[in-house]
């Protein structure tokens with residue numbers, strides 16, 4: 564579905580992505596982890612069209628995305644959330660979803676919006692002010708909802724669970740699994756909590772200094788000495804503790 568090959572991004576003297584290469588299959592759920600500054604958000608920005616890579620190949624369903632603006636990528640089926648929830652100023656939850664749908668899917672489909680409100684447990688908040696009247700989990704659910712309203716087939720979620728307690732994270736992951744199954748989505752999820760990632764993603768990619776250094780099952784990846792070193796500076800967890 565999505566192929567990145569040798570993707571490189573330079574911001575002046577900073578090399579945010581050195582040479583990122585990986586493939587996402589239709590319907591796959593992948594966790595994306597890596598230390599702070601590894602390049603995870605930049606990778607999402609490249610895929611969604613916010614940032615243009617300096618070099619590399621980026622194909623979606625067999626065609627290059629490189630020359631397409633953000634809105635065209637959204638119409639092709641690439642949806643994303645942002646690290647910091649940004650509801651449209653003083654609009655209701657439902658209005659936020661309608662605006663996202665208009666932008667991303669280029670149409671008005673109130674039935675789908677109702678369905679999204681239900682699946683994300685936001686139905687009774689639909690007419691609340693999204694800026695001032697939502698709890699943290701609801702903000703995060705709305706962020707996912709806005710991405711879903713664009714009718715993606717590939718959903719990129721940037722730390723949507725950050726700041727939640729472990730039990731809320733688990734509940735949120737269950738909701739994401741329901742979303743994925745309902746809409747038959749492929750998902751890439753940036754999340755620091757490995758145990759949480761493992762509940763939804765049979766495959767994990769580890770990014771460090773702008774390169775994928777591991778790609779496999781959560782167990783295999785987190786036993787990989789290079790991964791342990793990238794997080795702790797040590798080669799074994801025993802040494803690190």
Ligand SMILES: Nc1ncnc2c1ncn2[C@@H]1O[C@H](COP(=O)(O)OP(=O)(O)OP(=O)(O)O)[C@@H](O)[C@H]1O
Pocket residue numbers: 574577578579597598599600601602603604605606
């Ligand atoms: N617009 C920008 N201009 C200059 N440097 C940038 C820009 N965006 C990102 N960077 C730099 O690129 C590198 C990768 O940043 P990025 O935000 O992609 O990392 P990350 O893995 O998402 O980090 P975190 O886990 O802290 O969110 C960092 O060194 C960052 O400071």
